[in-house]
Amino acid sequence: MNQDKAREFFSAYHEGTLESGLRQQLEARLRADAQLNADYAAFVETIEALDGLRFEEIEIPLSLNDRIATRLEQEEAKRRQPVLAWTNWFRGLAFSGLAAAALVAAFVAIKSEGGPATAGLIPAPSAAPAIPADRLVFSAEGRSPVVAFRAGGVRTVSITVASSGVEFKQFALVENGSMRTPLNNSHPTPAILRVTATGDAAGATVIVPGTAKQSAKAGSGSVQEMATALSGFYGVPVVIRGNAIQDVVWNFEASTALAAAEEALGGTRTSVDQRDGGLITILPN
Amino acid sequence: MSERNLEDNVLITRAQEGDRSAFNTLIRKHEARAYQYAYRLTRNQEESSDVVAEAFVRVHNALPNFKGQSAFSTWLYRILTNCYLDIRKKEKARPATSLEAVLHTSEGDVERQIEDPSRTPQEEAERTERESRVEDAVALLPDYQRAMIVMYHVEMLSYEEIAAALDLPIGTVKSRLNRARLSLRELLARDEELFQI
Numbered sequence: 001m002n003q004d005k006a007r008e009f010f011s012a013y014h015e016g017t018l019e020s021g022l023r024q025q026l027e028a029r030l031r032a033d034a035q036l037n038a039d040y041a042a043f044v045e046t047i048e049a050l051d052g053l054r055f056e057e058i059e060i061p062l063s064l065n066d067r068i069a070t071r072l073e074q075e076e077a078k079r080r081q082p083v084l085a086w087t088n089w090f091r092g093l094a095f096s097g098l099a100a101a102a103l104v105a106a107f108v109a110i111k112s113e114g115g116p117a118t119a120g121l122i123p124a125p126s127a128a129p130a131i132p133a134d135r136l137v138f139s140a141e142g143r144s145p146v147v148a149f150r151a152g153g154v155r156t157v158s159i160t161v162a163s164s165g166v167e168f169k170q171f172a173l174v175e176n177g178s179m180r181t182p183l184n185n186s187h188p189t190p191a192i193l194r195v196t197a198t199g200d201a202a203g204a205t206v207i208v209p210g211t212a213k214q215s216a217k218a219g220s221g222s223v224q225e226m227a228t229a230l231s232g233f234y235g236v237p238v239v240i241r242g243n244a245i246q247d248v249v250w251n252f253e254a255s256t257a258l259a260a261a262e263e264a265l266g267g268t269r270t271s272v273d274q275r276d277g278g279l280i281t282i283l284p285n
Numbered sequence: 286m287s288e289r290n291l292e293d294n295v296l297i298t299r300a301q302e303g304d305r306s307a308f309n310t311l312i313r314k315h316e317a318r319a320y321q322y323a324y325r326l327t328r329n330q331e332e333s334s335d336v337v338a339e340a341f342v343r344v345h346n347a348l349p350n351f352k353g354q355s356a357f358s359t360w361l362y363r364i365l366t367n368c369y370l371d372i373r374k375k376e377k378a379r380p381a382t383s384l385e386a387v388l389h390t391s392e393g394d395v396e397r398q399i400e401d402p403s404r405t406p407q408e409e410a411e412r413t414e415r416e417s418r419v420e421d422a423v424a425l426l427p428d429y430q431r432a433m434i435v436m437y438h439v440e441m442l443s444y445e446e447i448a449a450a451l452d453l454p455i456g457t458v459k460s461r462l463n464r465a466r467l468s469l470r471e472l473l474a475r476d477e478e479l480f481q482i
Contacts, residue, residue: 011463039470046470049419050438056416058321064334068312071338072345 001025003036010043073161131178134199138239140277141182143209145237147195148180149173155198159183162192162205183237188212190231192224207231207238217252226250226264227282230257238280246270293357301349308348312341315358318440319365325435326369328424339368355449362442362450366432373428422472430465437462 006029012018013026030037061067131137133152138145149157151173159169159181171179185191185208196203207227214232219225226248227238234257250264258274261282265272269285293314299307319340323333343364351360423434436442436450444462448455 007467008460008463011459011466042474043466043470046419046466046473047438049415050423050434050466050469052416053325053419053423054439054441056325056439058324060317060320061330061334064316064320064337067334068316068338068341071342075342075345 001029003033003039006030006033006036007039007043010040013040014044014047077167133176134197136195136197136200136202136204138204138206138279138281140237140279142277143235143237144182144184145206145208145239145279146180146182146277147204147206148178149197149200150178151175152199157195157197160194160196162194165194183208185210189214190228192228202242204242205240207240209235209237218250220249221247223248223265223268223270223282227261227280230261230264230280233257234260236274236278236280238282240282242284294353297348297351297353297357301351308345311357312344315361316341318358319361322362322365322435322440323369325439326366326428326432327372328420332372336365336368336372339372340365343368356446359446359449362436362440362446363452366436366450369432370428418473419469422469425472426465426468430461430468433458433462434465434469 006026009018009022009026013023018026030040131148131150133150134155135149136157137148139148140146147157147159149155149171153175155173155177157171157173157179158167160167169181171181173179183191183193183206187210189210189212191208191210193206193208194203195206205224205227207224207230209231213235214229216229217233219229223246224240227240229250230236230252231238233252236257238261246268248264248268250260252260254260254263256274257280258272261272261280265282270282271285272280272282274280293311296307296311296314300311316337319337320333323336323340324330327333327336340361344361347364351357423431426434433447433451436447437444442450444455444458447453447462448458451458453461
């Protein structure tokens with residue numbers, strides 16, 4: 001057994017799994033060859049040093065969940081499947097440590113009236129609601145906001161994830177065509193969506209409450225952050241029309257969402273009302 | 286089959302049937318360990334996150350075809366290793382910003398890598414000199430050998446698990462690991478005056 005051959009058996013010998021005949025040969029070689037014996041001793045030290053590496057503590061970055069979710073969303077966006085909200089549910093991976101306003105809703109589902117939930121031309125149904133043309137109209141059904149739109153020409157309505165801009169639903173409408181869609185969120189935290197329509201310059205940010213009441217009742221930040229906290233605390237859908245960019249401070253002591261929103265937005269250039277089934281609407285003045 | 290693996294099989298079956306929360310749970314169960322393995326290969330936080338994110342995309346895409354012939358964790362190790370090797374191939378295709386000493390080992394030449402920028406001076410000081418040298422030497426191994434060393438000595442996978450993860454015969458795994466350890470010993474011997482026994 002030469003030195004190179006002997007070294008091939010080092011691991012098995014160290015682990016005690018070397019067949020007995022070979023073991024005896026190796027041991028005889030080690031006794032006779034000081035260099036090989038020194039090599040084996042160094043080999044064992046290397047094994048011990050390698051085993052010590054497992055005790056290294058490695059910190060998991062807080063952003064890892066978000067990174068995985070973003071990557072999954074990108075992958076799904078490439079496919080643009082017409083199934084419901086695949087992109088959004090990956091955000092369910094993002095958990096504690098991230099601000100609620102930064103979380104994108106998982107499990108947002110869309111149910112469209114008048115046909116399958118796929119992008120396509122939707123003709124006006126015979127009993128179309130009387131809504132003005134080229135203006136997004138919002139109402140509520142329980143905790144779910146409902147968005148409706150009647151097209152004054154060929155129009156497109158898009159619903160995107162606010163934080164990433166990933167579009168997960170699009171309606172293409174002919175003139176006088178209409179759509180009406182409730183937005184349901186089965187994730188525990190609020191979902192923040194952006195709804196735009198050609199023909200409606202303002203667009204809207206829609207906050208869909210989650211299934212779990214959020215305990216955070218005080219804070220400061222943008223109107224959108226306040227609205228997200230409001231939605232989570234009171235369990236109401238909130239729509240922000242246009243861009244409301246002031247910073248506000250809030251402390252939800254009021255018994256109703258409307259009163260709490262009015263208190264938070266007092267002194268700002270916005271107005272707030274609640275109608276249409278309980279939907280809170282925030283409008284810049 | 287351990288309880289943990291049994292639960293994985295239940296989650297996988299549900300995810301394959303379209304249960305999104307089951308897939309979420311599967312990722313939550315394995316993401317930390319996946320990251321730790323990736324970090325031990327890359328020694329870089331950004332790259333590790335990339336490896337893990339890419340791996341879970343591949344898991345998601347291939348999940349309908351997963352038959353459960355190996356444990357999910359074993360399958361995940363294979364995917365993570367492949368993602369790591371793919372990323373390394375892309376990096377090697379880019380022009381090197383610096384070339385330093387080339388080390389000759391029995392498995393071929395390896396280039397000395399650029400110092401890992403993600404380790405702070407304080408982190409360096411906190412680790413022993415010995416561990417630091419071993420880590421540096423592991424980083425110099427060819428990618429495939431490095432993956433096997435990390436799988437066995439750090440992740441504590443068995444030879445059988447490594448064989449399943451890399452789709453290799455056990456005998457091949459054992460001989461390649463032995464060779465990796467010998468290569469490592471050669472690399473460490475070159476710094477022997479600094480290597481404290």
